[in-house]
Amino acid sequence: MKALQEFSQKEGKLGSGKAKPAWPDVPYHFYIDVHGRIAEGRSLEFVGDTNTEYNPAGHALVVLEGNFEQEQPSPEQLNALQNLVQWLAQRFKVSPESVQAHNDFASTACPGRNLKALLPEIRARLFAHSIESTSEAP
Template sequence: MKKILIMVFALAGFISCQKPAATSDAPLIPEGITYLTREEWGAREPVLPMRPHQLTRLTIHHTGVPQLFDRSLADKLRSLQKFSQEESPLADGRMKPAWADVPYHLYVDVHGAVGEARDLNYAGDSNTSYDPAGHLLVVVEGNFEKEAITEAQMKTLEILVPALARRFAIPADSLGAHKDFAQTSCPGASLYAELPRFRQLVSRK
């Protein structure tokens, strides 16, 4: 009996690590938003071990590169995964080590579609000094120091951000941006300026 109980508790612990602590049965991506799963864009398996975590924050990033209107979301995600899983040069000349997978959990493309990136059960990666464990990382395509958020992206974010906060019981004051935790301009001035409105939307949930 003792051995059976130990096995039951071990299995329960394993299962708890496999599912983010959701407080809603609603789908991850709300109805009306185009969603591309890892299987649909042809994701490769992670190439390194990843850290399990529990989601307590929602943190917004931008890709920091120009928006690409004529390239498919699947192609963008495959390229991002390739860059992520290899040792790659950064814009400032530093070399990024190979990461296990795409560093973010969800990718919002220029047309407002959402791509599934890293498994939500595992902490993301960063080339800055903050620890992204506990952060649900949403990256928005574009360099918002130089570009404007598209109407389609804004429409998606206005629905997606409060829906994610509701699903994972993330309060409005735990919605932030990359620059709140590290020395960086990410997610760019124009997107960062929208965070107070996103917090208001989360507060109304």
């Protein structure tokens, strides 16, 4: 988290050559490290931010530690992500189809092909959990 905080809070240039702003905080709402620990970044009451050209208003931004073009997310990260997505979906009444990746909105490799390939499974588990929750007796 410290490395993400340092990166987020200083100006620089992105790989595209575009200037990267310095934010006063971490622009993501949640961060999941390789051990599956979840840290809160920017409060959900504030719009997150990205280094790409789309408006993330209404989105909960979650970042996982790693380069998922080259590696797989750890089982601990995936478990934490599933739990976080389920909590967010319940809290904000979000359908499984609404769970999307950064590259669904902007021209970027993020979240990386290895994590992106797991989104259908994450959505399916979210759907199964929502059916379970609604079928339970009060």
